[in-house]
Amino acid sequence: MRREALLLAGAFLTVAAGTDKTFLTNGVTAHRGNAAEYPENTLPAFESALKLGADWIELDVYRTKDGKLAVIHDADTARVGDRTVTVAEVTYDELATVDVAHAFRTEHELSAEACPPQRAPLLEEVLKLITAQHRTRVSIQPKHPIVDEAVELVKRMKAKAWVGFNDGDLNKMKRVKELESSLHVFWDWSRGFELARDLDIARQCGFESIVVHHEALTEDVVKAIKDAALEPGAWTVNDAERMRQLQAMGVFRFYTDCPRCALEVTGIGLPGK
Numbered sequence: 001m002r003r004e005a006l007l008l009a010g011a012f013l014t015v016a017a018g019t020d021k022t023f024l025t026n027g028v029t030a031h032r033g034n035a036a037e038y039p040e041n042t043l044p045a046f047e048s049a050l051k052l053g054a055d056w057i058e059l060d061v062y063r064t065k066d067g068k069l070a071v072i073h074d075a076d077t078a079r080v081g082d083r084t085v086t087v088a089e090v091t092y093d094e095l096a097t098v099d100v101a102h103a104f105r106t107e108h109e110l111s112a113e114a115c116p117p118q119r120a121p122l123l124e125e126v127l128k129l130i131t132a133q134h135r136t137r138v139s140i141q142p143k144h145p146i147v148d149e150a151v152e153l154v155k156r157m158k159a160k161a162w163v164g165f166n167d168g169d170l171n172k173m174k175r176v177k178e179l180e181s182s183l184h185v186f187w188d189w190s191r192g193f194e195l196a197r198d199l200d201i202a203r204q205c206g207f208e209s210i211v212v213h214h215e216a217l218t219e220d221v222v223k224a225i226k227d228a229a230l231e232p233g234a235w236t237v238n239d240a241e242r243m244r245q246l247q248a249m250g251v252f253r254f255y256t257d258c259p260r261c262a263l264e265v266t267g268i269g270l271p272g273k
Contacts, residue, residue, distance in 0.1 A: 024055035024135045027253045028262040031058050031236050032073060035257040039101035040080065041071050042118040046126055050136050054259040057130070058139045058166060061123050063146050068092035069123040069153065072100065075143070077120075079103060087120075088144070095120055124153060130162045139164040139186055147172050151179045166211065170201065177206050184208050186253075188235060191216045199228045211235050211255060214246060222250040240265050 033045025034052060041059055049057045060073040064087055077095075078084040082102035087095060101118040108115070123140070130138045140150055140163065147165070154163045164184030165176045173185050186209040187202055193212070202210060210225045211233035225232040233253030234246050243254055243265040256262045 022134055023137055024053060026053070026055045026263065027233070027266055028054045028259050029056040029058050029139065029233070029253060029255045030054040030259040031255045031257050032060070033057055034259055036238070036260070039104035039115070039118050040257075041073055041120065042100060043121050043125065043129065044118065046129060049259055050129070050133060052259050052263060054136060054263070056137050056139050056164070058141065058255060059123075059126060060141045060143050061146060061150060062087040063144045063149070064092045064095055065089055066091040067149075069146060069150060070095055070120045071123055071126055072120040073143070092122065123150065124157070127154070127157050127159050127162070131157065131159050137162050137164060137184075139166045139184070141166050142172055145172070147175045148179065151176065151183070154183070155180065164208075170205075173207065174205050181206060186211050186233065189213065189216070195221060195224055199224060199230070202230060203228055209233055209253065211253060214242065217246060217249065217251065219249045226250060237262075 030049035032040035033042065034048035035045055038045035038048050046057055059071050061069050062072055062075065064070050070087060070092060072087060076084055076086045077098045077100060080100045080103045081098040083098055085095060085098055096119040099117040100120050101115055105115040126138065130136065142150055154160055160180060160182055164186060165173065166186035166188055167173055168188040168190060173187050176183050176185055185207040187207050189210060189212045191213060209231040212221065214234040214237045217234055222232045231253060232251050233255065234251050235255035237243050237246065237254050237256050238258045240261050243262060247265065254262045
């Protein structure tokens with residue numbers, strides 16, 4: 001707890017455009033929350049990432065049969081749950097009966113007391129959690145074509161200052177900016193990008209960050225992203241040595257399941273760094 005408090009107290013602060021709120025800026029995006037220590041995309045994983053002091057939390061959203069925006073990575077619960085349902089084919093109440101902590105508990109050989117059952121939260125619940133503080137923001141990855149609905153919810157909850165969006169689908173990210181230009185966009189690249197062309201597209205669309213699969217990153221790619229006045233990031237990096245290699249290339253942002261490790265590597269907010 002003491003080290004987490006130091007991270008929060010020492011991290012650099014930036015002012016969110018158009019608000020008087022302050023947010024951390026340390027380049028650590030907690031991928032699906034603190035997924036190394038808690039079941040991914042659950043409230044405990046998000047709460048832990050907040051306490052650790054990641055400057056962004058990333059999550060994934062699908063639409064249920066009754067139109068609710070549920071936070072879950074896959075189209076069904078087979079990988080994480082104690083039984084399998086397809087998100088789009090069930091109501092949220094039905095989805096909420098699935099224990100999405102089951103796989104994590106089994107993999108780590110934990111008791112139900114050590115790792116209690118969890119349901120996939122609603123996006124609205126996570127936004128309430130995020131907007132109750134002014135350090136960490138949340139990046140929404142819309143797995144379904146639900147950008148309009150997600151942006152509408154963000155606006156209705158007056159949460160724009162706390163929210164960004166990320167995805168590799170250019171049309172989804174362009175739609176975010178069309179609906180609300182102030183929302184931060186992280187455009188995710190895999191290995192198939194065309195550097196000059198795609199950087200031109202990013203600038204024209206008003207995107208702020210490019211996050212590249214870490215195996216596709218080189219010093220030249222990082223430099224080109226920076227020269228385009230965009231923030232360079234890497235996904236998804238869980239190994240400390242690989243983070244250090246990328247940091248030496250000039251990478252600023254890490255999507256990681258291990259925010260605790262990433263904060264130690266970046267050293268932002270740590271004593272003596």
